[in-house]
Amino acid sequence: MGSTFNNMYEFEEDDNLDLKQEIRRYLRYWPWFVFTLVVVLVSAFMYLRYTSPVFETYSKVKILDESDGLELPTSAFIFKRSNINLENEIEILSSYLIMDRVVRRLGLATSFYEEGTIQTSNLMTLPFAFKQIIQSDSIVQEQSYKLKITQNGLDITNVISERNYYFSNYNTQSSEHSLPFQVNIESLDMRPELIDKTYIINFNPIKDVALSLKSKIEVEAIGDQSDLLKLSIKGESKTLSENILNTLMDVFDKDGISDRQLISKRTLDFIDDRFVFLAQELDSIEVGRQDFKQDNNIVDITVDAGLGLEQRAQSDEEVFRIEHQLTLAKLLESSLINDAESDLLPANIGIENSNINVLISDYNSAVIDRDKFLSSGGVNNPLVKQAVEKVEELKANINRSLSTYATQLGASREQLSQRNRKFSGRVAQIPEKEKLLRAIDRQQKIKESLYLLLLQKREEAAINLAITEPSIKVVEFALSGSQPISPKSRIIYAGAFLGGLLIPFGILYLIFMLDTKLHSKEDITKINSKIPVIGEIPDVKAKEDVIFNDPNARTALAESFRILSSNVDYILPVRADNKGRVIYCTSTIKGEGKTYISINLSLALSSINKKVLLIGADLRNPQIHTHIDEDKRKPGLSNYLHDTNFNWRVNFPEIG
Structure with missing residues (x-):
């Protein structure tokens, strides 16, 4: 509500919160708080009573x-x-x-x-x-x-x-x-x-x-x-x-x-499978080693090597001896051939043939006898001739014996040379055979060591299988727990109590926050204390008591409009030309009481002998006629605005 004589006020927002007023504002709805508390506490009790504890x-x-x-x-x-x-x-x-x-x-x-x-x-x-x-x-x-x-x-x-x-x-x-x-x-x-x-x-x-x-x-x-x-x-x-x-x-x-x-188990299975292959491989290696020794006449490679060298040395000595005898035999033979006089032959020069040595001895004896007979008799002496013939015969026998002996020595030397070559080849093959035999022994040792290792691992796996330790220890x-973790009665009751207070408080807070109506003069003074409030009109629910008809009435509605009319008459400025003063009553939306205030204020002013002209300016949806029993089609403001020559006094003679 406002008037044309009011100055334009600048609205100032007051941030000061009146806590006491706010508390009183909510306490007016205390039954709702009590009701909500009872409902939520009973609900909490029922929830705890019939919810399975966890x-x-x-x-x-x-x-x-x-x-x-x-x-x-x-x-x-x-x-x-x-x-x-x-x-x-x-x-x-x-x-x-x-x-x-x-x-x-x-x-x-x-x-x-x-x-x-x-x-x-x-x-x-x-x-x-x-x-x-x-x-x-x-x-x-x-x-x-x-x-x-x-x-x-x-x-x-x-x-x-x-x-x-x-x-x-x-x-x-x-x-x-x-x-x-x-x-x-x-x-x-x-x-x-x-x-x-x-x-x-x-x-x-x-x-x-x-x-x-x-x-x-x-x-x-x-x-x-x-x-x-x-x-x-x-x-x-x-x-x-x-x-x-x-x-x-x-x-x-x-x-x-x-x-x-x-x-x-898999270790045991693996080792058992490997045992079969290793046993076969070991048998094969041992049989191969045996065949290798048999094929090469090897008992022990070291002993065989020493024996071969010894046999070779003995063979060399035999060859040397035979060649020595052969040389001596050739020397004797050459001496006999070159000795025309049939002189004495050397005896015991090293010929190992006893027959030749005997023949040489006989020959020398015959030569000595011949020389003796020649010195004592003539050439034609029968004894001399017989001695000479004997010498020649022995000489021929020695030649034949030396020739036969030389032949025998040559054959023996050839045999010994062949034997010596055989011994030499056998000794020369010893390193290669030793290398091959060592390779066979190495394979055998590897397989044997692997076999023993797997046997040891098999025992370890068998023992581990029998005494497998647990993987965890139960502490x-x-x-x-003796008390359930859900639902917790203390938390449920505390939450219910808090919810019983917050639910109505939240609802009321939303209602108050969304409420744009003015309920008391404090709603205006809280926004701007410089705006004058000239009256407060109670909200009358009964429709028959909304019009201030009786100037002598003592109802709250009558008293409020008397106060309003007095305050309005007091604050209206006095005009020197003695012309009428205008009071403009308006609001933002429909239903906020413009018609209600205008009619009753007009009646209140007229009750103290004031002439009042009530003009309904709502051209779209006028409501004044519903309260004063006038025809809606009666000429009024719209006619006057349309035609400035319109004489309104004719339609309202009581005012004129």
Whole structure:
């Protein structure tokens, strides 16, 4: 609301926050705060009451940094584990392969639940005889069955296909069916306690269960320099979580043992295979060595070499002796041929032929006798002739003997020369034979050393296979906390209490922030304290009391408009020409009270003997006529604006 006599004020925004006023502003809605607190606290109680608690289970293991067991001095051929890499161990612990083995060992592909009125709880096993018929590997998609124990029997429903099976005698084996399990409650004494209870049996593919378990288990190293790993899992069942972690550690340990045993087994198989080839190669080398010695008449290469040299020396001596005898024989023969007088021959000059030596001795004796006879008798003396003939005969015999002896010596020398050449060739071949024999011996030693080494390795592998050490040491078996980690009652109640305060506060804050209406004069003075507020009009809900008709009325509406009219009359400037003063009432949008204020202010001013002309300037949607029972088509402002000669006094004589 404004007037033509008001000055143009510059609006100044006041940043000062009146905390007391703001608190009072929100406290007016305290029932909503109380109601919200009650609702959220009750909701928190119901949530804690019917939500299954989640417990954290953890265990600790130490990765052992051990060698492959018994280690003998020849460690160059040993299969050794590398240094510990905890990241690798963590990846192996949380691998799909390990999880798959855990799922199969514990049968986690089949899960059981007990259905309550509100809450469904997880079970390790069913409280009655249950036998699974379907193989876990044959489960390709999820299957769910609801088993209800009634007074008359078993009511089993396939949740997915909604097919129903009924067994009146509490035993599914009594009739044929297509269920993947068998149930028997005939012999249970606790059957009355199970009546009207409902159980859910779920079958899931092993792959899905293993992947789900893989995402739930957390493995982390404890410290930077430690070999300890912490395994943790969160679940509703403490027993199930502890069994999972304990089984996981056992599977991981046996997996490591199996790997090392597999190495030992493969080592044994490899060595056994090599034994066959090595034995064949050793036999072949030994047979070849034997044949080589036999073919070359070798007993011992060193002895044979000495014997060959000795035989060669002896052969050389024999050749020298024969040649010496041959020379002596030729000298005697040459002496006999050149000696015309048949003189004495040298005796004992070294001829080793006894016959020749005897003949020479006889010859010399005959020559001496001849010379004796010649000195005592004449040439024609019969004794002399007989002695001369004997000398000549012995000389001829010596010649023949020397010739025969020389021939024999030549033949002997030829034989000895051949023998000597044979010995020389044999001695010359000794280095080559020694080289070949050493090569054969070298191959034999290599194969023998390899055979012995493999035999030693085989013993090592056999011992390691028998005494394979574990790959982990369990520091702490699976333990579950006594208090659930979720939901935590203190946090839930604290959050509920805080939410019970923040929810209504947030809603009210949004309402106040988006509210563009003026509810009191403080809304104006807070923005600009220089703007004068000349009155406050209460919001009257009753439509029949919106018009100020009775000047003597004592209602809140009448009093507020009396105050407004007095303040307006006070602040309106006095005009020297005694002309009328104009009050302009406007607002930004429809429905903000322009017509309501204008009509009642006009009536309030007229009640104190003021002449008032009320002009409705809303040419598009006029509303004044609805409050004063005037015809909407009666001439007014639009006629005057259209025609300046329009006489409005004729239509409103009471004003004129």
